[in-house]
Amino acid sequence: MKAPGNVIGFPRRSFGRASAGRSEPADATDEMSDRLLAVAEHGDRAAFAVLFRHFGPRVRAYLLRAGGDAGRVDDLLQETFAAVWRKAGQYDSRRATAAAWIFAIARNRSIDAFRRERRPEFDRQDPAFQPDPQPDGEETLATRERAESVRAALAALSEEQREVLRLSFYDGESYAAIAIRLGIPVGTVKSRARLAFRRLRAVLGGRREELR
């Protein structure tokens, strides 16, 4: 059902928190996570529009890098945001920023669209799914803190390690393809990726050891 009144008003609490933030107007981390929660909690279309205006261009740029022509990319962009609307109820702000969650949806859509073989996915709604243990209050970082620590951890890597992570995690290239692109042996790509990932995990992934 259409609810035109809903399209005009923004959720109030988002404004309060965004303006209380530090002097980084570009950091929309908390604001965007709040908008995503508003979509989940009461189908807030205004919040959805804010998410689309912020992430839409970035998702489109990502999809273009992933190798689509403009027409296909616009279809995928639409599919991605339709999924954002539909699956918003599954978003957990303790586990991911809005950027990471939307990135994962866009990445999965582009993998489905651009590769020939299927790439099966697990299903959190499945009765045989093993749920996450409840996180302790202390170790759950606020969304903003986590986003900041990801940025800091990335900045602390060497340029070479960062480049491999970008090509692998963001551009979705295989180690073999990265080796050709950079003109280095596959073994070197693997060791850079492994070291970079371990450093990230040492900084960010405190839960990992506990979950093992």
Add this chain to the structure above:
Amino acid sequence: MTIEHHVGDERLLAYGAGTLDEATSLLVAAHLALCPACRSDLELAEAVGGALMESDRLAPPADETVLDALVRCIACEDDEGSAAAAAAPLGPFVLPQPLRGYAGGDVAGLRWRSVGGGIRQVPLKTHGAGATARLLSIPAGKSVPEHGHSGFEATLVLAGSFYDRGSWYRRGDVGIADSAVVHRPVAGPEEDCICLAVTDAPLKFVAAVPRLLQPFHGI
């Protein structure tokens, strides 16, 4: 349930990036369904992807016509009502998704075929020339005939357990063997061991009988 044997960083990250073949992706996805620790690692890779996407400020502004189309689309979905939402399947299941989808049901409803020695299998249809996937059922206490590998073999336990080279593998655990390994895994005594096995080359059985049977059974 604590999982001790994981799929390995390289395979996990390749799955995340979408560069892994379908059969191995199936094994990684099924392990992820059972392993919060590896999901947390995948989320770390996604956090990096999200941060890189967020930092991209060169993109041209959003296309409002796409937003309009989306909002129209959402409006008509709402009209159809939430009754269309599929009923959740009733568990409990041995096989987590996406495995049930590939197998066509849960363990009890499958057409198991004997491969000899009491061991039964259900081949799973995946695409691509690389690895192949199958479900195996090994009777409690029985062993898989001693074999080596021309390539790589990954085995995800779904029920029961097996013992191999000094370790027990239980539900969710992944055993990895490569061409350097010759082994004879033994199923635990408590119940039949059900596992998902992915190989990228035929196994090399040491004894003559399974070797002779191999062409017919294709393991």
